[in-house]
Amino acid sequence: xxxxxxxxxxxxxxxxxxxxxxxxDSSGKCYVEEKIQxxxxxxxxFLFDQLFTxxxxxxxxxxxxxxxxxxxxxxxxxxxxxGTIENSSNLNWKYVNVxxxxxxxWDLPTVITxxxxxxxxxxxxxxxxxxxKNFIQITLGTGLGSGIFVDGNxxxxxxxxxxxxxxxxxxxxxxxxxxxxxxxxxxYASTSGLVRTVLELxxxxxxxxxxxxxxxxxxxxxxxxxxxxxxxxxxxMAFEATGQKLGEALANVVACFSxxxxxxxxxxxxxxxxxxxxxxxxxxxxxxxxxxxxxxxLLSGMPRGDVAILGxxxxxxxxLMLEKDKKKLAMxxx
Amino acid sequence: xxxxxxxxxxxxxxxxxxxxxxxxDSSGKCYVEEKIQxxxxxxxxFLFDQLFTxxxxxxxxxxxxxxxxxxxxxxxxxxxxxGTIENSSNLNWKYVNVxxxxxxxWDLPTVITxxxxxxxxxxxxxxxxxxxKNFIQITLGTGLGSGIFVDGNxxxxxxxxxxxxxxxxxxxxxxxxxxxxxxxxxxYASTSGLVRTVLELxxxxxxxxxxxxxxxxxxxxxxxxxxxxxxxxxxxMAFEATGQKLGEALANVVACFSxxxxxxxxxxxxxxxxxxxxxxxxxxxxxxxxxxxxxxxLLSGMPRGDVAILGxxxxxxxxLMLEKDKKKLAMxxx
Numbered sequence: 001x002x003x004x005x006x007x008x009x010x011x012x013x014x015x016x017x018x019x020x021x022x023x024x025d026s027s028g029k030c031y032v033e034e035k036i037q038x039x040x041x042x043x044x045x046f047l048f049d050q051l052f053t054x055x056x057x058x059x060x061x062x063x064x065x066x067x068x069x070x071x072x073x074x075x076x077x078x079x080x081x082x083g084t085i086e087n088s089s090n091l092n093w094k095y096v097n098v099x100x101x102x103x104x105x106w107d108l109p110t111v112i113t114x115x116x117x118x119x120x121x122x123x124x125x126x127x128x129x130x131x132x133k134n135f136i137q138i139t140l141g142t143g144l145g146s147g148i149f150v151d152g153n154x155x156x157x158x159x160x161x162x163x164x165x166x167x168x169x170x171x172x173x174x175x176x177x178x179x180x181x182x183x184x185x186x187x188y189a190s191t192s193g194l195v196r197t198v199l200e201l202x203x204x205x206x207x208x209x210x211x212x213x214x215x216x217x218x219x220x221x222x223x224x225x226x227x228x229x230x231x232x233x234x235x236x237m238a239f240e241a242t243g244q245k246l247g248e249a250l251a252n253v254v255a256c257f258s259x260x261x262x263x264x265x266x267x268x269x270x271x272x273x274x275x276x277x278x279x280x281x282x283x284x285x286x287x288x289x290x291x292x293x294x295x296x297x298l299l300s301g302m303p304r305g306d307v308a309i310l311g312x313x314x315x316x317x318x319x320l321m322l323e324k325d326k327k328k329l330a331m332x333x334x
Numbered sequence: 335x336x337x338x339x340x341x342x343x344x345x346x347x348x349x350x351x352x353x354x355x356x357x358x359d360s361s362g363k364c365y366v367e368e369k370i371q372x373x374x375x376x377x378x379x380f381l382f383d384q385l386f387t388x389x390x391x392x393x394x395x396x397x398x399x400x401x402x403x404x405x406x407x408x409x410x411x412x413x414x415x416x417g418t419i420e421n422s423s424n425l426n427w428k429y430v431n432v433x434x435x436x437x438x439x440w441d442l443p444t445v446i447t448x449x450x451x452x453x454x455x456x457x458x459x460x461x462x463x464x465x466x467k468n469f470i471q472i473t474l475g476t477g478l479g480s481g482i483f484v485d486g487n488x489x490x491x492x493x494x495x496x497x498x499x500x501x502x503x504x505x506x507x508x509x510x511x512x513x514x515x516x517x518x519x520x521x522y523a524s525t526s527g528l529v530r531t532v533l534e535l536x537x538x539x540x541x542x543x544x545x546x547x548x549x550x551x552x553x554x555x556x557x558x559x560x561x562x563x564x565x566x567x568x569x570x571m572a573f574e575a576t577g578q579k580l581g582e583a584l585a586n587v588v589a590c591f592s593x594x595x596x597x598x599x600x601x602x603x604x605x606x607x608x609x610x611x612x613x614x615x616x617x618x619x620x621x622x623x624x625x626x627x628x629x630x631x632l633l634s635g636m637p638r639g640d641v642a643i644l645g646x647x648x649x650x651x652x653x654l655m656l657e658k659d660k661k662k663l664a665m666x667x668x
Contacts, residue, residue, distance in 0.1 A: 027365045134492040148590070150484050150491070157484070157592025158468040159628060164589040167622045169582070181621055249505070255498040256482070256590055258491025288513055294493060 005067040005179045006031075006162065006210070009033070009320075010106075011313030014075040016040060016090035019047065021055060022306070023066055024313035028126035030060055030306050032159065042090040044101060052105040070109040070317030071102055074118030074308060081160040083112055091176075115139075116163060117154050120147025121318050122311030123263050128301030134259045138165065138246075140268035140275070143178070144186035144193075148257060151279035153322070166190070170249050188245040191221040191267040197238045198224055201235070209234035225271045239271060243278025250279065253296055265300030272299060339401040340365075343654075344440075347384070347449065348409040350424035354379065356640070357400055358647035362460035364640050365400065366392055378435060385437040404443040405436060406455055406650030408452030408642060415494040423512075445653045449642070450497060451471075451488050455652050456645030457597050466591045472499065472580075474602035474609070477512070478520035478527075479541060482652060484624025487656070490570040500524070504583050522579040525555040525601040531572045532558055543568035555610030557568065559605045573605060578610025584613065585620035588629055589598030599634030599641070606633060 008023040008031060015038060022033040036050050036274070059068065075098070077088035083099030085091065102110045113121070120137035125130040133152040139145035144166030148155040155162045166186035167179055174183025175196060187193050197221060198211050210227050211219065211234055227235035250262055262283075268275050280297045287295075302310060342357040342365060349372060353552025356367040370384050409432070411422035417433030419425065436444045454471035457463040463471070466500070467486040473479035478500030482489040483530065489496045500520035501513055509530060518558055521527050532545055532553060544561050545553065561569035584596055602609050614631045621629075636644060 045422075134496075135483065150489050150496075151487065155484050155591065158466075159592055160596040162468075162590065162592035162623050164624070166624055167589050168586040169620060181620070181622070252502040252586070253590065255501050256496065256587065257489065258493055258496035258498075260492040284514070286503060288498055288515070290495050290498070 005065060007069050008066045009313045009318065010055070010068055010071045011069065011306035011309040011311070011316070012073045013118065013312050014038060014047070014073065014085075014091070015115075015308070016076070019051060020308050021032050021051065022309040022313070023062075023068065024310060024317075026317055028310055028313075030309060030313075032062065033306070033309060034058065034093045034202060038091070040093075043059075044085075044093050044096040044098070048101055048105060068106075068108065068230045070316040070320055071106060071111075071318070072118070072312040072314070073090070073098060073102070073110070073112040074115045074312040074315065075112060075220065076115060078112045079160040080111065080113045080117070080154075080156050083110075085112070091311045107321060109323070111314055111316050113154070114145075115311070116145030117147040117156075118311035118315050119145065119265060119302075119307065120149060120154060120311075121314040122302055123141060123265070123300060124149060125317055126302060126310050128263055128298050129261065130301075132260045134257065136165070136250075136257065136259050136262045138254065138262060138264050138269075139266050140190055140246075140264060141266045142190060144190045144191050149259075150257065153318075156244050165249070166252060168249060168252070170245060185245065185249045189242055189249070189268070193245075194221050194224055194238055194268055195219045198234060200239070201234050201237050205234065205237075207233045211235060221268050228271070228274055236274075237275045239280045242268060243275055243280075244282040246275075247282025247284075248286050249280045249290075250297075251291075254283070254291050255288055259295060261296040261298050262299035263298045263300055265302070269299055339399060340402045341403050343647045343650045344389070344405045345645070345650070346405065346407045347452065347642035347646050348372060348381070348407065348419075349642070350410070351448075353385060353644050355385065356643040356647070357396075357402065358644060360512075360651055362644055362647075366396065367528060367640070368386040368392065369642060372425070373626070374427075377471040378419075378427050378430045378432070382435055382439060384391055391503060402440075402442065404438060404650040404654055405435070405445075405660060406646040406648070406653070407444070408449045408646040409446060409651065410449060412446045412448045413494040414445065414447045414451070414488075417444075419446070423616050424634075428629055440500070443650065443654060443657070445650050447488070448479075449645070450479030451481040451490075452641075452645035452649050453479065453599060453636075453641065454483060454488060454645075455638055455648035456641060457484060457599070457634060459651055460636060462597055462632050462645050463595065464635075465468035466594045468591065470499070470584075470591065470593045470596045472589065472598050472603075473597060474524055474598060475598050475600045476524060476526050478524045478612055483593075484591065487652075497585070499587060501585070502583060504579060517582045519579065523576055523583070523602070527579075528555050528558055528576050528602055529553045531575050532568060535568050535571050535575070537652045539568065539571075541567045545569060555602050557609065562605070562608055570608075573608045576602060577609055577614075578616045580609075581613045581616025581618075582620050584617045584631075585622075585625075587619070588617070588625050589622055592625060593629060594633050595630040597632045597634055599636070 012021040020035040023031045041192045146165035171183035175187035177184040346355040354369040471481040480499035505517035509521035511518040
């Protein structure tokens with residue numbers, strides 16, 4: 001008599017250099033965790049061959065304990081509706097139908113979304129947004145990624161590409177953005193934005209700063225953070241200015257969505273209160289009265305290492321839950 | 335043997351001076367249409383006594399033909415979740431539970447929402463957004479009202495007050511807004527915003543303009559429209575500038591929601607192409623590449639006179655449809 005198997009999903013996140021994957025149960029416990037190199041210049045088939053060969057070996061050894069019921073994939077420029085990755089700047093693939101490709105290896109429910117939405121789903125299922133139906137997840141990495149929950153589900157919009165808060169224009173004729181336009185929020189509120197803000201402040205003020213000693217291309221948000229907690233004026237001003245730009249933009253975002261909370265994660269968010277305090281302050285300052293003191297700014301509640309796998313896994317757990325509801329509805333309709 | 339009765343809902347819109355109501359079937363046909371004075375300084379009980387006395391008399395005469403199955407109410411500062419009107423600037427009521435109040439007169443499913451959401455629901459059920467699951471409705475009246483559809487439903491947010499696009503800050507230290515802040519979109523993109531833009535342009539340029547002859551408090555969007563189609567430079571520049579501000583803001587809104595279309599109605603929108611063209615132009619100019627040429631700017635498809643009643647009626651039709659789905663789900667779950 002065998003024990004009942006534990007239901008798990010496979011979470012996969014495809015990054016520009018590394019692809020991570022793992023088996024996760026519905027409580028967020030991660031049982032298997034592995035990574036392979038992405039090699040973005042090879043074909044997608046090459047990546048998935050490698051991925052499922054490695055995963056297959058692992059799963060063979062544990063399939064008596066775990067029952068895999070779905071696959072969730074987070075990837076840059078992924079389209080949830082179409083199951084594709086399109087024109088990703090991090091991967092060299094023009095157009096790949098990832099969901100179709102995966103089905104050649106495992107015939108299980110498979111969903112893909114971009115990494116920012118996966119992060120929001122992770123926060124919703126396993127992190128600090130548990131129980132929240134309306135919240136916004138902001139990733140302050142090299143760029144600014146965002147995933148938006150409205151009424152318990154991700155906002156995908158008409159074409160699957162909604163949630164580009166990082167590309168809201170916040171400064172007319174502002175900083176050049178990787179997208180080809182100017183003044184996007186992510187040119188200010190991101191790790192690269194923080195570095196640019198330091199350079200701007202060094203150009204404006206005469207204050208002594210340890211940041212004068214570091215070449216711009218070696219400047220990181222971690223170094224700026226260390227300088228700030230050691231009392232460096234410029235570094236502290238940089239966090240203040242970053243929080244101001246982010247807080248002002250979030251006041252506009254709140255006017256649209258009226259979320260319960262905004263969750264900051266990764267990169268600049270690792271500075272904790274140094275970024276949360278000015279962000280909250282400037283958001284409140286700019287909010288319509290109706291929304292004042294109603295919206296929390298929280299830090300991510302996800303365990304650091306597993307974020308990507310948990311997010312991708314949460315995507316398919318969320319989908320399976322929605323599917324269950326839909327099937328029930330279809331049953332009674334027939 | 336009687337004929338089968340036609341199912342209708344009662345749509346009520348409470349305005350600052352007039353309250354309109356009517357019976358509407360599921361195709362948008364309006365059978366009975368009446369209005370009473372709102373008298374905002376009297377109690378809400380006074381209004382509903384009057385309303386249901388008048389409506390009761392009418393309904394008695396037609397109840398053999400129509401079967402009323404629900405009541406939808408549109409009102410300023412209405413909260414969908416709580417069924418209330420709270421701190422409305424147009425009505426003198428601090429806090430009224432409208433849904434409870436209505437139940438004293440008619441025990442039918444009753445829902446309330448603000449006028450902007452009611453307009454979006456009207457557009458969705460009876461107007462130019464039929465079949466669209468993701469769109470944004472913008473009313474360019476004295477202020478700028480907005481109702482946002484995501485995945486087939488209104489975005490209410492955590493507290494019921496989402497969708498305040500008119501109070502996104504678009505100009506730091508810009509024009510004073512009725513909300514007490516500065517630079518809100520509605521101080522530029524609205525009938526009052528259009529008038530302010532004319533005054534600003536008259537202060538900046540020496541061009542001849544018929545608008546020099548009109549006292550600011552007599553200047554209306556209709557007069558500016560007439561001047562514009564007669565070739566008045568300042569009037570044409572005013573529509574161009576209004577479209578620019580609106581288009582730039584909508585580019586940011588699209589980044590959040592990725593809607594299929596944005597629908598403009600009332601006030602400034604009655605100028606048709608004079609406002610649609612510059613709005614579309616400046617929105618496209620500022621869109622992230624991903625969204626370019628994907629989002630339509632449309633004019634309202636609602637019959638002019640009935641907009642308010644149809645919107646309020648659409649609210650309850652939409653709700654009854656959602657309820658039906660939920661009940662089916664509950665049935666199978668039990």
